[in-house]
Amino acid sequence: MNINEVIQNGNIDFTGIPPQYFLLGLLSAFDNRFQAMADRMMEEISWKQFFAIICINMCKAPPTLNELSDILGSSHQNVKQILLKLETKDFIEFVPDADDRRKQRIVLTKKCRRFCEKNDGMSMDVMTKMFDGISEKDLNKTIQTIIKIESNLKEIER
Numbered sequence: 001m002n003i004n005e006v007i008q009n010g011n012i013d014f015t016g017i018p019p020q021y022f023l024l025g026l027l028s029a030f031d032n033r034f035q036a037m038a039d040r041m042m043e044e045i046s047w048k049q050f051f052a053i054i055c056i057n058m059c060k061a062p063p064t065l066n067e068l069s070d071i072l073g074s075s076h077q078n079v080k081q082i083l084l085k086l087e088t089k090d091f092i093e094f095v096p097d098a099d100d101r102r103k104q105r106i107v108l109t110k111k112c113r114r115f116c117e118k119n120d121g122m123s124m125d126v127m128t129k130m131f132d133g134i135s136e137k138d139l140n141k142t143i144q145t146i147i148k149i150e151s152n153l154k155e156i157e158r
Contacts, residue, residue, distance in 0.1 A: 041122065044089060044115065052082050053091065053112060062095070062105035091115065 038047035045053075055071045056063060063071070069079045083106060086092045091112040097103035131139070 038126075041126065042119070045086070045091065049082055049086055049091070052079065052086065053108065053116065056092070056106055056108055057116070062107045064097070064103050064105060068106060086112075 035047045038050070042050055052068065052072060055068060059067070059071075065076060065080060065083070068083075069076045072079055083092060083094075087094065089111075090109055093107050093109055094104040095107050097105050
């Protein structure tokens with residue numbers, strides 16, 4: 001069942017719900033649905049593991065665990081568990097930092113890069129279908145909105 005079916009089947013009354021609450025609920029439900037779909041599509045790893053790989057790959061230099069935790073918006077412990085599973089599968093390795101041997105940098109392996117190349121077409125196909133009919137203007141406005149919401153959330157946490 002998708003959100004349109006939930007809204008249209010009449011089993012839930014959304015009357016009087018402020019749009020902020022509705023949006024937060026939609027984002028949470030979307031996250032759950034997307035993760036379940038992505039987990040089914042990935043053969044060797046979970047969506048959270050793949051997302052960690054994407055974030056590592058986007059870094060200009062191999063990140064530390066703390067840096068990656070900040071990027072992922074997740075706790076040090078949760079990210080460590082994701083990385084340990086990726087290390088076991090030979091998708092990442094921890095290497096000592098050249099300047100500070102106490103720090104460990106996270107590096108993608110050749111196996112990981114081959115996996116990403118192999119799944120690139122499938123990933124692009126999913127993204128194309130998922131964002132079908134959504135203008136670049138609407139996407140950019142959504143991005144700006146979520147960035148502002150996250151900025152406000154950080155202010156609340158202080």
